[in-house]
Amino acid sequence: MDDFILRALAGGIAVALVAGPLGAFVVWRRMAYFGDTLAHSALLGVALGFLLGISLNLTVIALCTALAVLLVILQRQRRLASDTLLGILAHSSLSLGIVSVAFLEGVRIDLMGYLFGDILAVTRGDLVWIFVGGLAALVLLLLLWRPLLAMTVHEDLARVEGVPVMWVSLGFMVLIAVVIAVAMKVVGILLITALMIIPAATARRLAATPEQMALLAGGLGSLAVLGGVAGSLTWDTPTGPSIVVAAAALFAIIYLVPGRRFRRAG
């Protein structure tokens, strides 16, 4: 097998293993559109990185986290509904990102690569970043697991029981930002949310505990990466979208299998 395929699989599976468990929380907390909005702003982070001449990954994380905090503050006002607000921010930050990229002089950016991913062009340096960033995200998720789960079930109850809700929420947003920065190269900013929520939603049908659902989501995401890369090589299709198609196919298969709708916890 060619080196670039091995790198693609290693990077893709590493991303899926992080995106799955985090995606479970995104699904549980009904934050799919929230995550999508943050991902849309990533391009602005890329432009900012070029402008400042520093690591794109860092500017993406910083910008996504800042936008997340801004969103949480804006959601406290009652004039505009949350989904309207998310829609405004998602599309204006994406457009602002594309416009900013056009302003960058002397830099040629592969826009399609950022929007839809370019997993077959993953370099050794990218891999190092994916592993380090992904591992850091997993460790943080493990540390936040209990309090985050408690406040996902009932925030007030968790707060009374001593969960520092504000800090845990902030930690969760940083996690989403890191996963966006890590997954950008693999599926592109427009499809990152898919890699988080489709495997998690698929895993729900098979899981009886939160932990099972998170682990299964990571596994199913990895399967989607394998299937997507294989399909992409066989039929010469764009790889990022192929991975998402594979994830969606898995979802359809698992839910079409007859049986009880959700496995009852035992």
Place this chain on the structure above:
Amino acid sequence: MPPDHDIPLVTMHKVGLVLGGRRILHDVDLGVGKGQIVTLIGPNGAGKTCLVRVLLGLIGATEGQVNRAAGLRIGYMPQRVMVDEVLPITVGRFLTLGGRASRQRQEAVLRETGVAHLMGQPVQSVSGGEMQRVLLARALLREPDLLVLDEPAQGVDVGGQAEVFRLIANIRDRYGCGVLLVSHELHLVMEAADSVVCLNQHVCCTGRPEAVSRHPEYLRLFGHPSEARGLAVYAHDHDHRHDLHGCVVSDQGQGEREKVQGDKP
């Protein structure tokens, strides 16, 4: 009244709350002592839930002081907890979200609240009344100094409500914790409470249940004197009890308790 009631767990002094420019509470004084059951009653929109949230520290008071005893452990039972179907979680696991506990401990508290059979069930499959008991069990698991129960008998039929209040009184006796109870169920509340606080943005009247039920402010809030007395006086002519499912349970060993409760104020 046992002397323990004088040991304050939480006290509020002249607490006021303004939310979005609207005055929700003003000049509220409230205290719960060790082993004391205090019941908060009041019409809809009286600010009961807001007062509870201030007491728990979930929202800050606009004015006045809230003092909690140092190291106070609070067991809180919210009005309603709905867990989304998309989150697979059993009742046993749900209990431990508030703090780690061995399987034996989980089973013990569930047995205590009468829902031990739910242990391995998905949280989403339990009924409203069962969920109240699961929430109570989760609060007990923390071995609280103070139990705060917001409408603990909501969605439970009348027979079951009496059962819930009896359970709460038993828990107080066993754990010696203070209890703050928010409720609509006037006559049932009267049975269990040491002290009743009648709230309508401010404290209208407060005192022993028998006294409050005759207070003019109370009567004004809860209707005509005759009607209100019919509700408030606890005349228990039940000669049997019901369990969670409404089945009649034998009442042996309860004679003395019933006699005490039967004494009309």
